[in-house]
Amino acid sequence: MVAPVTPLSGFLPAQIRRLVIKIGSALLVDPDGQVRENWLRTLVADVAERRAAGQQVIIVSSGAIALGARRLKLPKGGRGSLEDAQAAAATGQITLSQCWASLLHENGITAAQMLVTLDDLENRRRYLNASATLERLMQLNVVPVVNENDSVATAEIRFGDNDRLAARIGQAARADAVVLLSDVDGLYSANPHADANAMLIETIERIDARIAGMADSGSASGMGSGGMTSKIEAARIATSAGAHLAIISGKVEAPLSHWAKDGRGSIFLAAPAKRARKGWLAGRLTVRGRIVVDAGAEKALGKGNSLLPAGVAKVEGIFARGDVVDILTEDGRVIARGLIEYDSDEAARIAGKRSEDIAALLGHLPRSVLVHRDHLAMV
Template sequence: MTHPLSGFPPALVRRLVIKIGSALLVDPDGQVRTDWLRTLVGDVAARVAAGQQVIIVSSGAIALGARRLKLPKGGRGSLEDAQAAAATGQIALSQCWASLLEERGITAAQMLVTLDDLENRRRYLNASATLERLMALNVVPVVNENDSVATAEIRFGDNDRLAARIGQAARADAVALLSDVDGLYTANPHVDAGAMLIDTIETIDEAILAMADGGSASGMGSGGMVSKIQAAKIATGAGAHLAILSGKVDAPLSRWANGGKGSIFLAAPGKGARKGWLAGRLTTLGRVVVDAGAERALGKGNSLLPAGVARVEGLFERGDVVDIVTQDGRVIARGLIEYDSDAAAKIAGRRSEEIAALLGEMHRSVLVHRDHMAMV
């Protein structure tokens, strides 16, 4: 039975993020697959005409730039090559999107972001406000990672997770990942003929995680099923549905809406905006390891008290984001820490009334307040 959300109809999905991978946009010779892209833009135009707001997350800049610069290994032989290829290819990519959307009477806008832009709360809110204004003006934003300045330390590494974070920033109702596979299978369908498609996923549990592998079938992109499931965790945790569907057909969104294959990860109950941002972060600056009692207390919605902390790892300042983990290494929450790493280590395992004596003054009775913490 087809799920009511199949195709992400405009009547049920007001705001949609669509991610397109490099292998779909660029052929092995480094040329834009213009004919295919025009069919996708037709899908976008139909949705915009039906009242759906659309944001595009587009890969392809490095692949395009590498061909123009005649760089080896698709421009990924070194960080410098990737940055140069991105800077060159991004112009061609944005021109292509602007031209094809203009043919349909749609104005395009370009947004380039780094991981840091969405991990920093102030810049995240700025990006969110820009997306909101563009959509209010009936513009289709085309977003890509700013690979010309991104380094290993400040990059998403794949546009699947970027799309999920953009969906979160834009308060999207759904995210569609166009891929070289048509959904999540019980095993890799490229190597296992018996693999079966899972059309609806309500919970991302260990069984779902075990079905993924990290390979990018095309060799051109940087993602795989692992990155797509990571993106699904971010999107669904922020209250957005996420779909994986094939882009290897013309007009892929229309094909899906008319009964084509795809997998939908259903949104979890929504978090508040601040907690959603925390839960969806890809970087943290430390870890607070807690005992079983603290884990149970956090599960009931309580703040993290120093008494429940077994140890503190990493270097961080007050207000930084840290992971809260169990003693066997499971990340169970993420939050804004009330103490720097030195002070946190001193009060770990101690009762709140001991803090003043240990630190010389009383600051906060909690290590991470529940209002500044998100379970993950």
């Protein structure tokens, strides 16, 4: 659903108390592998201006692999192999953190570095630790500079792009909004590089199939790892956590000031915030299994009920009690995510069965629901 332009354009301090800003590799690093320091100074000046006006800022910064690859003279921008990417990240992260710390210090701002992996935000205990660290840094008037810890991350345990990382950091920090600085100035009805008639979608109230279909997964620069698909996935995470998300151009100097003046970009409006645990569940990027439910169960879940075995049509995957699973309709739509109460083999045995029949099948009846409503989040 597309609505008229929102007054939230610019995400000014009077509207937004806590803001996450994501900067991609193509904006921060030039094609020769050097930091675009003049442009970065204008962005840091924007940050300083907003902080002086009372806004708290968290930065999610790409660029470590691109910087490290140049220093190590690695081919393919350091992305030729996992080992090259890890080595480039380890080398480039020093340069990246020094650059941010120096420029922020010039503006009287103390910087802090946080390196995280996917598992740090998918594991509930570690997620809470990260959240507590971010909160304390905000209290100390520090600007955290966050990046994925690519020097140890593997294909199985990495975000893969900093768009979704920024959304998850926004969720952990209880931010009011997330801004993705991009090489395009928003979501278009078609790829604007290929279609002259493509139209900018200024305000998105709900991410439906039509909005998702406008995404282009390509990364124009060749440096980054995300495209519009990753940005829409980030918007799902941020908005479900009660934060607005904007996609704006970072190709101009002082991009935040520029946006505050012209308001050009795409804003995904926040949904009502879920309780903290349910927001964490809804924002998770990894699940262990899938539970396919019938129409009756879908309706019951929509009313806030628990998932009963009787409404389950199919169980997919191998998982243990307490793992996170997706709940899908029979036509493949993911409608919820939750913590499963049974191992996968037991869940498959009791699928479609009434509660009174489960004890006879399993020889015991430890739990009457498959996913309890307190551990379930609609998505």
